[in-house]
Amino acid sequence: MKKICNSCKREYHHGNDFLNNTSRWRMGPQDTLYFNCSCQSTLAMRLGKYDWYKPDINIAEGRKSLFHKLKLSEKLPPIQPAVYEIQYELSKADVSIQKVCGYLRKEPTLTATILGAASSKADCNISQVDHAIPYLGYQQVADLVLAAAMNQFKVPSRYFSWDDFWAEAFLNGRISENLAKEYLS
Numbered sequence: 001m002k003k004i005c006n007s008c009k010r011e012y013h014h015g016n017d018f019l020n021n022t023s024r025w026r027m028g029p030q031d032t033l034y035f036n037c038s039c040q041s042t043l044a045m046r047l048g049k050y051d052w053y054k055p056d057i058n059i060a061e062g063r064k065s066l067f068h069k070l071k072l073s074e075k076l077p078p079i080q081p082a083v084y085e086i087q088y089e090l091s092k093a094d095v096s097i098q099k100v101c102g103y104l105r106k107e108p109t110l111t112a113t114i115l116g117a118a119s120s121k122a123d124c125n126i127s128q129v130d131h132a133i134p135y136l137g138y139q140q141v142a143d144l145v146l147a148a149a150m151n152q153f154k155v156p157s158r159y160f161s162w163d164d165f166w167a168e169a170f171l172n173g174r175i176s177e178n179l180a181k182e183y184l185s
């Protein structure tokens with residue numbers, strides 16, 4: 001069984017495809033692997049759905065037992081399940097905006113982020129999530145949701161400020177987006 005990216009139609013057939021020219025791999029609940037396709041769309045692979053995808057596929061036989069003793073998920077900061085559900089829904093060919101809204105309603109911080117981003121893009125007040133989602137586009141919603149979730153990790157540090165980091169990251173993103181519109185059209 002192959003996996004096909006709905007945006008660029010790239011096909012994934014075997015265990016190494018999802019490591020080539022892809023980015024931002026992350027594990028969600030039930031060992032679902034999320035990553036960004038070469039076209040930047042978020043893709044999700046549920047464990048067991050593709051016989052060629054297993055988390056330990058590239059680990060030598062003798063070391064597999066050691067790998068399974070490591071419970072990484074217990075050490076990593078938890079991301080709200082809604083974030084994965086939203087990303088999974090947005091990665092499908094037939095996105096249900098109703099479902100995405102349903103998940104967002106459980107997470108007021110994420111909802112506020114989406115409404116704020118849509119309002120600032122439209123330069124007027126957008127107060128309905130089901131209007132904001134198509135306005136921003138699925139990919140931007142997926143990115144914003146993940147960024148907002150990661151923003152909630154508070155890593156105490158005297159040398160590093162998450163607020164400054166994200167403010168700078170978003171500013172760079174907006175500038176790049178505007179430059180791209182100006183020069184690539």
Ligand SMILES: [Zn+2]
Pocket residue numbers: 005006007008009010037038039040041
């Ligand atoms: Zn793609």
